[in-house]
Amino acid sequence: KKVLVLNGPNLGRLGKRQPEIYGHTTHDELAAMCIDWGHALGFAVDVRQSNHEGDMVDWLNAAADKDIPVVLNAAAWTHYSYAIYDACAQLTAPLIEVHISEPLERPEVFRHTSVVTPHATAVVAGKGIDGYHEALQVIASKLGTP
Numbered sequence: 535k536k537v538l539v540l541n542g543p544n545l546g547r548l549g550k551r552q553p554e555i556y557g558h559t560t561h562d563e564l565a566a567m568c569i570d571w572g573h574a575l576g577f578a579v580d581v582r583q584s585n586h587e588g589d590m591v592d593w594l595n596a597a598a599d600k601d602i603p604v605v606l607n608a609a610a611w612t613h614y615s616y617a618i619y620d621a622c623a624q625l626t627a628p629l630i631e632v633h634i635s636e637p638l639e640r641p642e643v644f645r646h647t648s649v650v651t652p653h654a655t656a657v658v659a660g661k662g663i664d665g666y667h668e669a670l671q672v673i674a675s676k677l678g679t680p
């Protein structure tokens with residue numbers, strides 16, 4: 535069973551980007567962990583990252599067409615992109631919203647809004663990289679696998 539893990543802007547610099555907030559794990563390391571965690575749950579996990587909003591909309595539209603579950607860290611788009619809101623609205627399989635930090639506890643008020651949450655089956659935030667593991671486990675429990 536295929537599962538998509540989709541990461542938005544600036545997450546390609548994980549490990550170098552504000553490590554005091556996002557930790558020292560790189561995006562490549564995160565991708566390898568997601569593949570391993572997914573494998574243990576019976577999933578073929580495809581991990582993607584883009585800084586280009588259109589890529590994300592295309593990936594979400596393909597997930598809608600194919601009824602594929604999605605783990606989504608939309609990063610800054612979370613807080614203002616109605617294109618991402620509309621794309622999430624079309625998903626039919628579970629959508630799990632992930633944030634490495636806890637946006638609701640950060641000082642910037644713009645982080646306190648999410649366009650993803652209204653469409654999400656669950657939100658996992660503030661648990662670091664392990665949040666992706668938890669998100670995959672939520673998908674497994676929703677789908678009843680393994």
Ligand code: DQA
Binds near residue numbers: 632
């Ligand atoms: C983030 C939180 C967002 O507010 C921020 O714009 C990000 C990363 C997180 O994973 O904690 O880029 O989604």
